Amino acid sequence: MKLDRLGALLTAxxxxxxxxxxxxxxxxxxxxxxxxxxxxxxxxxxxxxxxYALLLAVAASxxxxxxxxxxxxxxxxxxxxxxxxxxxxGNALTPPGNKVVRIAPGAAWWVLLIALGLLATDAATRLRPxxxxxxxxxxxxxxxxxLALAHGTFDHLSxxxxxxxxxxxxxxxxxxxxxxxxGSLGAALAAGLPxxxxxxxxxxxxxxxxxxxxxIQTVPAIALFGIxxxxxxxxxxxxxxxAALGVRGIGAAPAAVALFLYSLLxxxxxxxxxxxxxxxxxxxxxxxxxxxxxxxxxxxELPLALPVILxxxxxxxxxxxxxxxxxxxxxxxxxGTFVFQGIGQTAIDLVLLxxxxxxxxxxxxxxxxxxxxxxxxxxxx
Amino acid sequence: xxxIEKLSKRYGATTVVxxxxxxxxxxxxxxxxxxxxxxxxxxxxxxxxxxxxxxxRVLIEGRDTREEPAHLLRRRIGYAIQGHGLFPHRTVxxxxxxxPRxxxxxxxxxxxxxxxxLRAFQLDPALYAGQFPHQLSGGQQQRVGVAxxxxxxxxxxxxxxxxxxxxxxxxxxxxxxxxxxRQRFGTTIVLVTHDMDEAFRLGDHVAVMSEGRVLQxxxxxxxxxxxxxxxxxxxxxxxxxxxxxxxxxxxxxAAAPGADGGPEVVSTAxxxxxLSELVWRGVDSVRVVDPDGRPRGRLTVAAILxxxxx
Amino acid sequence: xxxLANVLRAAALAAxxxxxxxPQRFARLFVPFTQYGAPPIYDQGNLLTLALxxxxxxxxxxxxxxxxxxxxxxLVTRPGGAEFLPLSRTLVxxxxxxxxxxxxxxxxxxxxxxxxPTLIALFAYGLLPIFExxxxxxxxxPAAVLEAASGMGMSARQRLQSVELPLAxxxxxxxxxxxxxxxxxxxxxxSTVAAxxxxxxxIAGLLSNNTAFILQGGLVTGLMxxxxxxxxxxxxxxxxxxxxxx
Numbered sequence: 001m002k003l004d005r006l007g008a009l010l011t012a013x014x015x016x017x018x019x020x021x022x023x024x025x026x027x028x029x030x031x032x033x034x035x036x037x038x039x040x041x042x043x044x045x046x047x048x049x050x051x052y053a054l055l056l057a058v059a060a061s062x063x064x065x066x067x068x069x070x071x072x073x074x075x076x077x078x079x080x081x082x083x084x085x086x087x088x089x090g091n092a093l094t095p096p097g098n099k100v101v102r103i104a105p106g107a108a109w110w111v112l113l114i115a116l117g118l119l120a121t122d123a124a125t126r127l128r129p130x131x132x133x134x135x136x137x138x139x140x141x142x143x144x145x146x147l148a149l150a151h152g153t154f155d156h157l158s159x160x161x162x163x164x165x166x167x168x169x170x171x172x173x174x175x176x177x178x179x180x181x182x183g184s185l186g187a188a189l190a191a192g193l194p195x196x197x198x199x200x201x202x203x204x205x206x207x208x209x210x211x212x213x214x215x216i217q218t219v220p221a222i223a224l225f226g227i228x229x230x231x232x233x234x235x236x237x238x239x240x241x242x243a244a245l246g247v248r249g250i251g252a253a254p255a256a257v258a259l260f261l262y263s264l265l266x267x268x269x270x271x272x273x274x275x276x277x278x279x280x281x282x283x284x285x286x287x288x289x290x291x292x293x294x295x296x297x298x299x300x301e302l303p304l305a306l307p308v309i310l311x312x313x314x315x316x317x318x319x320x321x322x323x324x325x326x327x328x329x330x331x332x333x334x335x336g337t338f339v340f341q342g343i344g345q346t347a348i349d350l351v352l353l354x355x356x357x358x359x360x361x362x363x364x365x366x367x368x369x370x371x372x373x374x375x376x377x378x379x380x381x
Numbered sequence: 382x383x384x385i386e387k388l389s390k391r392y393g394a395t396t397v398v399x400x401x402x403x404x405x406x407x408x409x410x411x412x413x414x415x416x417x418x419x420x421x422x423x424x425x426x427x428x429x430x431x432x433x434x435x436x437x438r439v440l441i442e443g444r445d446t447r448e449e450p451a452h453l454l455r456r457r458i459g460y461a462i463q464g465h466g467l468f469p470h471r472t473v474x475x476x477x478x479x480x481p482r483x484x485x486x487x488x489x490x491x492x493x494x495x496x497x498x499l500r501a502f503q504l505d506p507a508l509y510a511g512q513f514p515h516q517l518s519g520g521q522q523q524r525v526g527v528a529x530x531x532x533x534x535x536x537x538x539x540x541x542x543x544x545x546x547x548x549x550x551x552x553x554x555x556x557x558x559x560x561x562x563r564q565r566f567g568t569t570i571v572l573v574t575h576d577m578d579e580a581f582r583l584g585d586h587v588a589v590m591s592e593g594r595v596l597q598x599x600x601x602x603x604x605x606x607x608x609x610x611x612x613x614x615x616x617x618x619x620x621x622x623x624x625x626x627x628x629x630x631x632x633x634x635a636a637a638p639g640a641d642g643g644p645e646v647v648s649t650a651x652x653x654x655x656l657s658e659l660v661w662r663g664v665d666s667v668r669v670v671d672p673d674g675r676p677r678g679r680l681t682v683a684a685i686l687x688x689x690x691x
Numbered sequence: 692x693x694x695l696a697n698v699l700r701a702a703a704l705a706a707x708x709x710x711x712x713x714p715q716r717f718a719r720l721f722v723p724f725t726q727y728g729a730p731p732i733y734d735q736g737n738l739l740t741l742a743l744x745x746x747x748x749x750x751x752x753x754x755x756x757x758x759x760x761x762x763x764x765x766l767v768t769r770p771g772g773a774e775f776l777p778l779s780r781t782l783v784x785x786x787x788x789x790x791x792x793x794x795x796x797x798x799x800x801x802x803x804x805x806x807x808p809t810l811i812a813l814f815a816y817g818l819l820p821i822f823e824x825x826x827x828x829x830x831x832x833p834a835a836v837l838e839a840a841s842g843m844g845m846s847a848r849q850r851l852q853s854v855e856l857p858l859a860x861x862x863x864x865x866x867x868x869x870x871x872x873x874x875x876x877x878x879x880x881x882s883t884v885a886a887x888x889x890x891x892x893x894i895a896g897l898l899s900n901n902t903a904f905i906l907q908g909g910l911v912t913g914l915m916x917x918x919x920x921x922x923x924x925x926x927x928x929x930x931x932x933x934x935x936x937x
Contacts, residue, residue, distance in 0.1 A: 005774060121785070122778040215917060221876055224909070229902055322790025326880065329897060339796045343883050348800040355793040362788040431841055456844030466839025470857045480843050529843070539842075 006122055007062035007071075010115040014059065017115075018052075022106035024089045027158075029100045030347060036106055042089040054081045055112075062119050068126040075120035082112050083148075090156030104158040104349060131371035138367045142360075158349040159356070166338065166353065174357060176252070177334035180327060181320035181361075184256050188263030188316060193309070195264070196271025197297065206272060213265035221258065221326045228254035229330060255332035259323060263316040270312025274305025307377035314369035321362040325354070382407040382569050383428065383537065388437035389593075390423050397423045399593035400437070405586075410563055410570045412584030413595075414577060414616065420593040421573045425539055428571065429458045441537065456480055459538035459568070463545040465526030467514040473499070473525050474510035480533040498528040501562060520551040524558065531566060540572040544579065556583055577616055581625060589613050602629050606691035623689035627652035635688055636669040636678035643667045648677045656685050700921060707914045711739040714907075721903035731903045733892045742911055745888035748806065748881065749874045752813035757867050760818045764825025764863075765851065776826075783823045791816045791877040799884050809881030809888075816877060817870035824866030828859025861931040868923040875916040879908065 022036030040048045058078035065071050090103040129137065154160045163170060199206040216224070232254050278301050286296045302309075328336030338354030341347075383405040390398040398420040405411050415421040426432040428439055430451040439446045446454055467476050474495050481491045496506040502524040514522055523544065530538055543559075544552045556579065563570055574580055580587045581601050588598040589612070597609040605626045608614040617625065632655050633648025643666045646655050655667060659682055669677040710717055714732045721731035732738075766772040767779050795812035802808050832855050840850045856863075882890025889908045896904025 006778065118778065118782075121781050125777045125781045224913070229905055233902060318788050322788075322792065325790050325792040329880075329883070329894070336792065339792060340883060343796060343799060346804070351796045351799065355796045358793055359789055362790065363785065366784070366788045429842060431838070452841075452844045452846045454844070455842060460839070460842035462835060462838055462842065464833075464835040466833070466835035466837075466842075468836060468840075468854055468858075469833075479845075483844055483849070526839075529839075 003063055004065075007059070007064075007119070010119055011059040011062055014055070014112050014115045017108040017111035018055075021108035021111065023108045024086060024093070025104045025106045026093055027102040027104070030102055030349075034102075034104065037089070037093070038108075039085060039089070042092050043085070047088065051081055051085045054078070058116070058119075068123045072120055072123035072127065075116050075123060078116040079113065079120070082109065082116065084153070086157060087153050090154065094156040099161070102158040102161060102349065103156060131374045134367055135371045138364060142364065159352050162338075162347070162349045162353045166350075170338075170353070173333055173335050173337050177321070177324050177336075177358070178361070180252065180255060180259065180324045180332065180334055181317065184259035184263055184320055185313065185316050187256075187260045188267050189313070191260075192264050192267030193271055196268040196309075197275065199268060199272050200275040210265070210269060210272075213268060216261050217265050221262070221323050224258045224261065225254055225326060225330045225332075228257050232257065251330070252327070252332045254330060255324065255327035255334075259320050259327075262323065263320060266312040266315040266319075267309070270308050270315075271305065274308030275301055277308060278304040307373050310369065310373045310376060314366060314373065317365045317369060318362050321358060321365060325358055382409075382442060383571070384440040384443075385424075385428070386438050386440070388424065388427055388439065389435050390420070390427060390432060391435045396593050398427065398434075401590075401593075401595050402437075403588060403595065403598055405569065405571060407569055408563075408567055409585055410560075410572065410583055411586045411588065412580040413571065413573045413588045413590055414575065414580040414584075415590035416575060416616075419590040421575075421590045422541055424590070425541055425571060425573045428537075429455045429460055429539055431455075431460075456483055456533060457535055457537075459530035459533075459535040461527045461530040461538065461540045461543045463542040465514075465522045465546075467522055467526055467529070469514055471513075472510065473504075473512050473514070473517070474506075476514065476525060477529045477532050479529060484533055486533075494532060494534075498531060501565060502528050502558060504528075519547060520555065523547060523551075523555055527555075527559070527562070531562070531568065534566070536569060538568045538570045540570065542574055543572065545574075552579075559583065577618065581617075581629065589616055602626060605629075624653050624656075626691075627656060627685065627689045628654075630688055632669050632680060633671065633677050635684065636680055637684060639679040640668065640676060641666055641679050643679070645670055646680075647672055652680075652685050652688055655680055656682070659685070700918070703914055703918060707911065707918065710907075710911065711742055714738050721906065724903040724906060725901055729899065729901050729903070733895065733904050733907055735895060736891065738889075738892070738907070738911065741887060741889050741891060742915065745875070745878050745881075745890075745912070746915065748809060748886065748888065749813060749871060749878050752810050752874060753817055753867065753871050755810075756814045756817035756870060757821055759814075760821035760866070761825050761863060763818075764822050764829060765856075768826060768829040769847075779822070780826065783819055783826075786819045789816075791873065792880055795877065795880055795884065804885045806881075806886045808884050809878060809886035812881070813874045813877060817874050820869040820873070821863065821866035824862040824869075825859065828862030829855055831862075832858045861927060864923070864927045864930065868920065868927065871923065872916050872920050875912060875919060879912050 018039070023039040024037050024042060025034035026037055026042075027034045039051060042048075043051070055078060058074045058081075061070055061074040065074070086105050086109055093103045094101055124137075148154065149160070155164070195209065199209050282300055282304065283296060286300045291299065324332070324334045325336035325339060327334050328340050335354040335358050339351050339358075340354075342350030342352075342354065383403075385401055385403040385405070388398060388401045389396065401424055403411075413421045413424060423432055427434045428441075428446070430446060433451075441458075468479070471479075474492075477495045477498055478491045481494060486494075495510065499506040499509060504521065504524065509517070509521070509525075514525070517525065523546070527540075527543065530540075544555050547555055559570075560583065562568075572583060584601055586598065587601050587604055589596045589604065589610075591612050597604060597613045599607075599609075604613055604617050605622050608617065614622075628651045630652045631648060632646055632650045632652060635652055636648065643664050644658065644662060646658060646667045646669055648669050648671050650658075659665070659667060666679050666681040668679055671677055718731045725731050763779070767776045791812060794816050795808060798808035798811040798815075802811060836854060836858070837850070840854045845854070878886070878888050879890035879893060882888050882894055889912045892908030892911075893905050896902060896906075896908065
């Protein structure tokens with residue numbers, strides 16, 4: 001029997017973390033420094049030992065199992081065990097009715113989660129699931145997490161405490177986050193596709209356009225947001241109509257414009273690259289059969305270029321979801337609001353309340369669009 | 382020079398090379414020919430241990446190749462492959478100097494050797510030494526690839542489909558160059574190809590491989606006249622075997638004494654070429670002369686036809 | 692075309708240096724962006740010091756991530772590390788979905804405020820492009836070239852040093868450039884966790900509603916990023932001029 005080297009590495013990391021690092025951190029209130037606790041200290045002995053036993057079983061399959069399906073199931077089971085253990089610790093440490101104590105997952109918990117995540121990722125990579133299955137898997141995972149959250153399983157953990165305090169704002173900021181990311185993508189598509197087609201047709205335009213867009217990409221997001229505040233502020237001051245439409249120096253307007261500008265490069269560049277990929281023979285044949293230029297574009301070139309263009313859309317969407325975070329700095333709203341508020345108040349749980357959904361959003365967008373690209377790309381089959 | 386003893390290579394359950402034994406003579410040019418998947422490349426690569434044999438052994442000048450680390454062994458053996466494998470980030474001169482540098486030659490010796498090789502391959506050192514591979518034509522790249530393989534004066538040169546990527550005209554030239562270079566440096570060459578014409582053209586010994594075994598290892602003419610296996614006849618081609626046989630014999634060797642009239646042919650031309658010439662001109666005999674113009678005798682259609690029979 | 696680019700380059704560099712060395716000379720330009728007599732030039736710290744601090748942070752982080760990412764990239768492309776390759780590629784893909792701000796935010800609970808979380812975030816985020824480009828660079832070395840190198844008797848180490856790394860170098864350098872440029876921008880966000888840098892100027896502007904400050908911080912950072920990008924492209928060209936692969 002051969003020991004799996006990755007499994008050995010992850011088992012060692014997980015075991016070391018469980019032995020040396022706190023599983024949860026107990027804080028009497030939001031401000032005071034935390035008090036580290038191990039699993040044995042917070043759960044009844046049978047429950048804690050049960051957790052250890054289950055994790056040991058996961059480790060065993062990580063070490064010796066060859067079948068990637070078994071490894072994946074074991075890793076997911078491990079994630080469930082670790083999550084439920086944290087929830088149980090939260091319940092056990094919170095005195096009834098107390099809304100002040102904070103129980104946060106400790107370093108060992110995070111290390112375990114990362115190790116199990118790596119194990120699951122490795123198994124999933126080896127399985128190479130088809131796109132539909134990947135999307136289904138994502139949907140199931142999100143649904144399970146959603147149900148657990150809605151059911152109140154994790155209500156006594158500090159992040160959910162922060163959520164309870166900010167529940168109303170959370171929905172609003174999340175919606176703002178998504179609409180800023182998706183809206184600027186839509187605008188970039190509306191402008192970038194024609195621009196890309198034009199650049200493909202007029203080679204002289206191509207170099208200059210891509211050059212300018214490249215330079216825009218190198219301007220840091222925070223700076224571009226800031227720089228756009230000035231002209232938009234002036235515009236609002238000079239044109240009352242603009243102000244009435246909600247254009248202001250601060251807030252969502254400069255954020256949307258900046259995101260739009262950042263989004264243009266991947267869209268235009270990928271449109272050009274996608275059209276370039278279309279074989280001359282196909283285009284020539286289409287012309288030979290009497291299609292007009294517009295027909296060739298619509299029926300031959302764009303469908304064939306679609307996978308590459310979609311790859312650009314994926315890049316833009318994932319990048320936008322991340323960048324909207326920064327919009328909070330200029331009053332643009334979005335989940336970044338919690339991140340920066342949390343940083344300002346040294347409230348880590350508030351930071352995570354913003355950061356975790358952002359990562360989940362970006363990751364889901366990546367999985368969905370990757371699947372779409374693969375389905376659309378007939379040439380790769 | 383090279384002794385291959387019961388050499389086998391297995392990957393799991395599949396046997397790629399199956400108990401091959403061969404004796405390759407010094408200064409010979411041996412061609413291993415076979416279809417793709419016949420195990421010919423694997424056999425070649427076991428000689429310089431790019432592939433480690435599953436069983437059997439290879440001796441070079443009586444020494445087992447496993448006696449020294451593989452990379453040191455390879456520095457003593459030239460190796461040229463299809464698509465040349467030149468290092469794109471190094472100049473022509475640096476490419477050729479690779480093995481001499483690995484062996485720690487001094488700069489003056491390396492420079493002299495590089496210049497010598499470039500001239501041998503008709504590349505002016507002043508012009509080409511500083512160029513990068515991508516600045517050369519396909520034929521030039523291939524020549525540099527062979528020059529690089531010969532740089533450290535190896536006694537043995539292994540070539541794996543070295544001319545596979547060249548178009549027919551450049552390929553014919555490269556084959557001629559190889560024969561010349563072999564004359565000049567006296568290297569023992571083992572060459573792998575799937576092209577029977579190439580095998581007949583270059584090899585003084587040809588090994589026909591199929592499914593990991595050597596079916597016949599002989600002089601080219603013997604492959605035509607006494608095929609050991611139906612597969613060998615299929616590989617050599619039934620339809621034009623008489624012409625192939627004629628193509629192996631130089632006119633000078635077949636010429637009979639006499640000095641009758643008729644057009645003149647050079648003694649290095651093959652009987653096949655001479656026959657073609659006779660048919661074209663509608664005459665019955667030719668005079669054979671050496672390249673320097675000395676008469677060698679005469680050849681008649683009947684004499685040529687007699688040589689085309691087994 | 693080329694000389695125009697040089698002129699623009701020199702002008703941008705001159706403008707940046709002039710502004711950083713003697714910002715007050717530019718005060719008149721920024722007055723229109725201030726209200727109620729607020730200072731037109733950032734006055735709570737030295738702009739040059741802040742710019743250099745930011746650049747230093749970025750360079751230190753980039754050096755560390757280059758070292759780690761290139762070593763890891765080499766490791767997973769060796770036969771011994773091959774079983775980690777599929778996982779590492781997936782991780783690179785996942786990693787790129789993490790926004791740099793999130794990395795920064797998550798680093799704070801681990802090491803507290805100041806320079807350290809910024810360094811960690813820049814280091815972690817900078818790993819990805821370099822790692823991915825190292826892998827791609829090493830894996831796209833033509834098979835014939837590798838075969839020739841082994842066939843001529845290079846040891847695994849010699850092959851790596853004198854064939855694989857030089858051929859992968861253009862892509863590795865491109866990865867370092869990408870990560871540096873992203874990091875110049877991300878470093879400004881480091882100011883929200885109290886790291887020294889030009890983000891301080893922008894945030895001061897945001898807090899006091901002084902557009903002049905925001906413009907200064909933003910323009911200087913932007914110029915630095917563009918010039919850095921440009922300089923690195925030039926450096927890459929120079930280093931890779933020889934290693935042109937068809």
